[in-house]
Amino acid sequence: MRMLRWSGLALLGTLTVLPLSAQERVDVATIERIKTEAMERSQVMDIMSWLTDVHGPRLTGSPITKAAGDWAIETMKGWGLENVHYEWWGPFGRGWVADHFHAMMTAPHPFQLIAYPAAWSVGTNGVATGDVVRIAIDSVADFDRLKGTLRGKWVMMDPVPTIEAHWQPLATRFTDDALAGMAAVQPPTQAQQAASRGGRGAFGGGPRGPNMAQLRTEFFVNEGVLGVLVPSTRDGGTLRAAATGNRNPDAPAAVPSIIVAGEHYGRISRLLEKQIPVTVEIDSRVRFTDGDLRSFNILGEIPGTDPALKDEVVMIGAHFDSWHMGTGATDNGAGSATMLEAMRILKALDLKPRRTIRIGLWTGEEQGLIGSRQYVAAHLASRDSTGLQTMPAWQKFQAYFNVDNGGGKIRGVFQQSNPEVAPIFEAWMQPFNAGGMQTLTITNTGGTDHLAFDGVGLPGFQFIQDPLEYGTRTHHTNMDVYERIQPDDMKWNAAVLAAFAWQAAQRDGQLPRKDAR
Missing domain, CATH: 3.40.630.10 (Zn peptidases)
Incomplete structure (x- = not known):
């Protein structure tokens, strides 16, 4: 894609860009004013x-x-x-606020946990102290096996996440090769476009029967489980948000769901594998706002x-x-x-x-x-x-x-399978070419x-x-x-x-x- 530098072109006012844009006009004078306001008087x-x-x-x-x-x-x-x-x-649905949170491993040694409640999780109704147990519930038969064993316990069910060293930098910018690869993508077929229309967030169908997650929640409530510990899918002590609670004001009773740093979740799990009892105390004070749904x-x-x-x-x-x-x-x-x-x-x-x-x-x-x-x-x-x-x-x-x-620098535009906007956007990008905005890709992004x-x-x-x-x-x-x-x-x-x-x-x-x- 041709780069056009604008150091001497701002005086031209409205520029007709040829041949890329089939005479698509670019208001260079106004765009230079926009750039000056954005860079020199930014808020x-x-x-x-x-x-x-x-x-x-x-x-x-x-x-x-x-x-x-x-x-x-x-x-x-x-x-x-x-x-x-x-x-x-x-x-x-209901709003939700976490007003106060504290999580600590108290045995076998005091250890501050990096943790936080999942969104729309219920609270602990005071400090909830109990032993941690690892369990597996894969079928309804497991409910009978575990009945009467979980009262006053914190439950772990997920595997320990694999955490590896970071051999590449955490922060990156697109290379020229990566941008060229985006630009080289071929347009999707009509069938592919139809299959991807609507993307994430399409509304679901009618009501469904209870699934295993719902049955587990009901079982935990009836058995007096203190709550569930869930490993974060990120490392470095970083917690990745999730929503395991229910926004419905008529939601059935549930137990707290607490997301724990992957490394800390791993330590608890390894202690349990050695048959060393682990006790945690968690105080999760949350508030649902039901006034306006x-x-x-x-x-x-x-x-x-x-x-x-x-x-x-x-x-x-x-x-x-x-x-x-x-x-x-x-x-x-x-x-x-x-x-x-x-x-x-x-x-x-x-x-x-x-x-x-x-x-x-x-x-x-x-x-x-x-x-x-x-x-x-x-x-x-x-x-x-x-x-x-x-x-x-x-x-x-x-x-x-x-x-x-995210907040990264804009380098181009996803055309969303619309090839006819390419010459127009090429023209509009030209005042920004010198700063690295040069790429169009026919790709859909969702x-x-x-x-x-x-x-x-x-x-x-x-x-x-x-x-x-x-x-x-x-x-x-x-x-x-x-x-x-x-x-x-x-x-x-x-x-x-x-x-x-x-x-x-x-x-x-x-x-x-x-x-x-």
Whole structure:
């Protein structure tokens, strides 16, 4: 892909890029202003601190998440954004807060455990001290075998995780070869596209009978088990979040589920193998919030000014919720802060877009893209047994751009199996080529909110970002905190998002769409 450096081109104003983009126009002068605002007067790390240090973690349904939403709404109003508001959806279920936690091995020797409750787990109702036992329950016959043996015990069932040395750095950036490999991927077939439509978070079917996990929980409650110890799937004392509890306010009784660092889980297990008794004490004080079972999305916009196009919408967004162990920095405070900063930049420059530019901050993403899917179903389109059902706003929707791959520098765009956007995005990326944003890949990427839009035939895109420590340290862990964010990458990302939103808003025609069937 050709690199074009812009040191002397900012004076040209609007550039027609040839031949890559078939005369796709790039507003270079405005993009240079965007870059200057983003790099020299950035507020993105202050936004990050508010979202993480002050209002983190942001588990969907929790009071902290609502406080974070209040802050975001007041901040956007202060910048002068319009139509800033909550949009409520639901029911989601109960909120959950961990108010206090302590875990210690008390025998054979005192040893502080790195541990934390799983999300929506019940608490211990005071300090729960008991011996640890390893058991296996693979069939209903095991219930009879174990009956009467577990009262007052902490239970371990999972195998000890294999923990190896790190022979490669935890933090990485994409190499040129890796990016070239992404760019060389061939488009998927129509059958592959159909199979992947909707991706993670599609709503399930009807009710099912009790599974083994439900039967185990009922058995543990009846037998007086203190709780279950579960090994973290990360190492280095890092805890990876999980949700083993039930958000339903009518959920049946359960026992506490405690995630323990893999190394500490391993020590307990090896002691038990030597038939050395192990006792632990755990005090887990949690609180369910049942007052309002709904959750929300946060919306705000810069209205369009072109009489013919102002009702069309360009949307940028990210999920606002997080897991509960860290403060939700890389997942996804980084995405939310990037989007907020992009909107601030556009407003600070007093830009007047032709189309409306709207921000959407979603909750419920970690439970299956719920917030963004609710928004799409309420305003744009849905699918039923007869196919795609669209609303008037579907025709006037330009594109949705999402960030949810940590805080790493944006290096390109996943085209989401839409080859026709390639020359357009190549042109839009050219002001950022010199900084390393040069890659387009036809690849579909999943697991986040652009799928809600892509799944109903709308242009929805996610960006290629340097991995940094996202997959090795921070994703869904207690180490997902402010310190893991790289400020220069965040400034760059905000500039990219503001520029893409501006280009999409100013373009004469709509972006090409895939077959919506």
